[in-house]
Amino acid sequence: MSCEQQPILLVDDDEVILSAMEILLAEEGYSVIVANNGKEALARIEAQAPCLILLDMRMPVMDGWTFADLYRRSPGPHAPIIVMTAAHDSRTRAEEIKADDFIAKPFDIDHLLELIHQYAD
Amino acid sequence: MTTGEQINILMVDDQPAKLLSYEVILGDLDLNLIKATSGREALEQLLKQDIAIVLMDVSMPEIDGFELAALIRQHPRYQKTAIIFISAVRLTELDRLKGYESGAVDYIPVPVIPEILRAKVSVFADLYRKTRQLEALNRDLEQRVQERTAALEANTAQLRESEERFSIILQNTSAIIYFIDADGRCLHVNRGFEKLFGVTNDEARGQSIYTMAPAELAAAWQVSHAHVICENATAEFEEVITGPDGVKRTYTSVKTPLFDIAGMPTGIVNVSTDITERKQAEDERAELLRREHEARLTAESATQIRDDFLSVAAHELKTPVTGLRATAQIIARKLQRNDMQAPQWLSDGLRVIDQQSERLTRLISQLLDVSRLDQQKLSGERTLTDLRAIAERLIALFSARTSRHALTLLGDAHVKATVDPVAIEQVLSNLLDNAIKYSPEGGRIDIDVRQIDHEYVRLSVRDHGIGIPPEKRSDVFERFYQAHANEHRSGLGLGLYISRQIVESHQGAITVEFPEGGGARFVVSLPVNANALEPIAPHDATTV
Numbered sequence A: 001m002s003c004e005q006q007p008i009l010l011v012d013d014d015e016v017i018l019s020a021m022e023i024l025l026a027e028e029g030y031s032v033i034v035a036n037n038g039k040e041a042l043a044r045i046e047a048q049a050p051c052l053i054l055l056d057m058r059m060p061v062m063d064g065w066t067f068a069d070l071y072r073r074s075p076g077p078h079a080p081i082i083v084m085t086a087a088h089d090s091r092t093r094a095e096e097i098k099a100d101d102f103i104a105k106p107f108d109i110d111h112l113l114e115l116i117h118q119y120a121d
Numbered sequence B: 001m002t003t004g005e006q007i008n009i010l011m012v013d014d015q016p017a018k019l020l021s022y023e024v025i026l027g028d029l030d031l032n033l034i035k036a037t038s039g040r041e042a043l044e045q046l047l048k049q050d051i052a053i054v055l056m057d058v059s060m061p062e063i064d065g066f067e068l069a070a071l072i073r074q075h076p077r078y079q080k081t082a083i084i085f086i087s088a089v090r091l092t093e094l095d096r097l098k099g100y101e102s103g104a105v106d107y108i109p110v111p112v113i114p115e116i117l118r119a120k121v122s123v124f125a126d127l128y129r130k131t132r133q134l135e136a137l138n139r140d141l142e143q144r145v146q147e148r149t150a151a152l153e154a155n156t157a158q159l160r161e162s163e164e165r166f167s168i169i170l171q172n173t174s175a176i177i178y179f180i181d182a183d184g185r186c187l188h189v190n191r192g193f194e195k196l197f198g199v200t201n202d203e204a205r206g207q208s209i210y211t212m213a214p215a216e217l218a219a220a221w222q223v224s225h226a227h228v229i230c231e232n233a234t235a236e237f238e239e240v241i242t243g244p245d246g247v248k249r250t251y252t253s254v255k256t257p258l259f260d261i262a263g264m265p266t267g268i269v270n271v272s273t274d275i276t277e278r279k280q281a282e283d284e285r286a287e288l289l290r291r292e293h294e295a296r297l298t299a300e301s302a303t304q305i306r307d308d309f310l311s312v313a314a315h316e317l318k319t320p321v322t323g324l325r326a327t328a329q330i331i332a333r334k335l336q337r338n339d340m341q342a343p344q345w346l347s348d349g350l351r352v353i354d355q356q357s358e359r360l361t362r363l364i365s366q367l368l369d370v371s372r373l374d375q376q377k378l379s380g381e382r383t384l385t386d387l388r389a390i391a392e393r394l395i396a397l398f399s400a401r402t403s404r405h406a407l408t409l410l411g412d413a414h415v416k417a418t419v420d421p422v423a424i425e426q427v428l429s430n431l432l433d434n435a436i437k438y439s440p441e442g443g444r445i446d447i448d449v450r451q452i453d454h455e456y457v458r459l460s461v462r463d464h465g466i467g468i469p470p471e472k473r474s475d476v477f478e479r480f481y482q483a484h485a486n487e488h489r490s491g492l493g494l495g496l497y498i499s500r501q502i503v504e505s506h507q508g509a510i511t512v513e514f515p516e517g518g519g520a521r522f523v524v525s526l527p528v529n530a531n532a533l534e535p536i537a538p539h540d541a542t543t544v
Helices: A015-027 A038-047 A064-073 A090-096 A109-120 B016-029 B039-048 B065-074 B091-100 B114-172 B191-197 B215-231 B276-337 B344-374 B387-399 B421-437 B470-475 B495-505
Strands: A008-011 A032-035 A052-056 A081-085 A101-104 B008-012 B032-036 B053-057 B082-087 B105-109 B176-181 B186-189 B235-242 B248-259 B265-274 B383-386 B405-411 B416-419 B443-451 B456-462 B509-513 B521-527
Touching: A008 A015, A008 A038, A015 A032, A015 A109, A015 B276, A032 A038, A038 A064, A052 A064, A052 A109, A064 A081, A081 A090, A081 A109, A090 A101, A101 A109, A109 B276, B008 B016, B008 B039, B016 B032, B016 B114, B032 B039, B039 B053, B039 B065, B053 B065, B053 B114, B065 B082, B082 B114, B105 B114, B114 B191, B176 B191, B176 B248, B186 B191, B215 B235, B215 B248, B215 B265, B248 B276, B276 B344, B344 B495, B383 B387, B383 B421, B387 B405, B387 B416, B387 B421, B387 B443, B387 B456, B405 B421, B416 B421, B416 B521, B421 B443, B421 B456, B421 B495, B421 B521, B495 B509, B495 B521
Parallel strands: A008 A032, A008 A052, A052 A081, A081 A101, B008 B032, B008 B053, B053 B082, B082 B105, B405 B443
Antiparallel strands: B176 B186, B176 B265, B235 B248, B248 B265, B383 B416, B443 B456, B456 B521, B509 B521
16 A cells, blocks of 8 residues: 555545645645545545545544444455544544544644654655 | 147046046047046146036035036136036026026036937037137138238239329320220220320220221221231331321321230220421431432533533634644745745744644643543553653754743653653643743753652753742642733643642652742652552642
8 A cells, every 4th residue: 555656535524624734745745635524535435545544533424433433344455544633632532443543633744744654655 | 720639628526436437438539538626626727728628517515517617608718618517407407507508518417328428528529629620711711811812902002003104104105095996996095196186085985086087097097907907916007197286297106906815806006106307307318318419410410511512612622723723834834845035024923823823722721631630530541651752852842932942851861650641741741831931031941850769750840930939839739820920921820730630640749949040940759650559649738
């Protein structure tokens, strides 16, 4: 699974965050697809398998827990998931869905990029 | 008295030959024969012993038979003694005999026929014996009657005394007591009953108790009384009775069956005790418990609602801040990357947006932390953590935010402790934040991380700023406290409060010192392994 051929999937219900991250990742040379909730994310994955998923937890329509559960049940291979959450204990959220990593909102973009490079490269 | 008792017969005659012949005649009659040859001798014998029969010759010198008999009769003991005269019949003498008719007197004519003498003496001896037996029987009977009477009197006195005591209790007790027969007719009711139902004992006696109470109570009584009679056992019932004042009171009524000798139930004795107050107290207590429980549930649910709200609010607040911060950072990054000659004010402005959004994030987190502190669940899982690594990371982060301060890390190369890394990082972050905030002129900030001994580690943050005025030092760890609220208003005054709670939850301590040369030094002591220590009670007062 490589982020040279495959996009990074951003899942967040906040448009500002989505667009900011989209710009940032595009600048870094990544291909990016976005989804506003879990359901949309599953549809995007159906169309194109991502190399990495950045996942918000609290979202309308389908939240991060349900998405992660359904995604893991789907036939693999599965991309690593990095949880991005504004919850107090991001680590607990990440453990709940057995995510590969987590980052607390609001984040420092340098920190975020460091994390993404770690999984994408 | 014994039937074998010797019966004494006194034979009086001046002629010894005659005495001898009487002795022969009476010899086989089982009598004690005493002989006297004169009236005087006879009297002597009579005084000496109990004599049943006197057999005497009428004609004797000195005192004759009649004179002797008169003397004998004068003595109370011998008034009924049998006297048999022996004499030739003369009319004048027969007349004199009549004077003794009241006593047992007989007469034997001369010549004495032995069979007649024997027969007469036998009759008198028998009579004497029977009389004595009868007397003894009478005495015995009389004694027994007396004894019985005395016992009966004693019993009666006891019974009366017991009855009096019983009556005193019956009349003076606050309980409602009644005795009824198996058909519910009153045998006795006490004063308590009289007052409650407005009927006297005399009026009640013989009347059905069910006519004295309101229909509802009477029906309840009929059921409970039937139960007691049927089961033939004491039972307790709760009864509500309306008094003459119209007030309903609750009684506990103990109903006990009464039996006859055969063990068959003949009635019931009822003792009712007023338990209204006790019942009220019980009800009030139950009501109080219920309300307390309700209040606790309400409080718990209110706390839950508040926490849920804060959790959602924090999330909702952080989301726009995330967008804000990311956008500001991206713009700054683009400017830098593309080597655009951005004006200074733009770079400064973007840095302000970044810093302020970060501060906003901290405030939101603190709000959430305080609500979590109340539930004592701030500290997460503890793992063996390199405290120096945390300090290094934070120093890098804070150094980027300030150019006026020189942050220096001192202490040991490796300092490890079993702690919640997120919580301890928060403590150190709070301390560094304060150090920068309260040394507005800049200056050195020394962060010291070292192992004290094999049990404790110490983190300290020393600034050279404005310090804290002595009068305000005792409150720095209190919630919402700000020592410099007027001049340097910023934050919620929660940082040190939260830090102290975290440190104490690790069984550690946080203190503040004010060294010579100004500024403040906050010192955190933590056990190397808090899990191995006994938990200590949280402090109320500040630990300064």
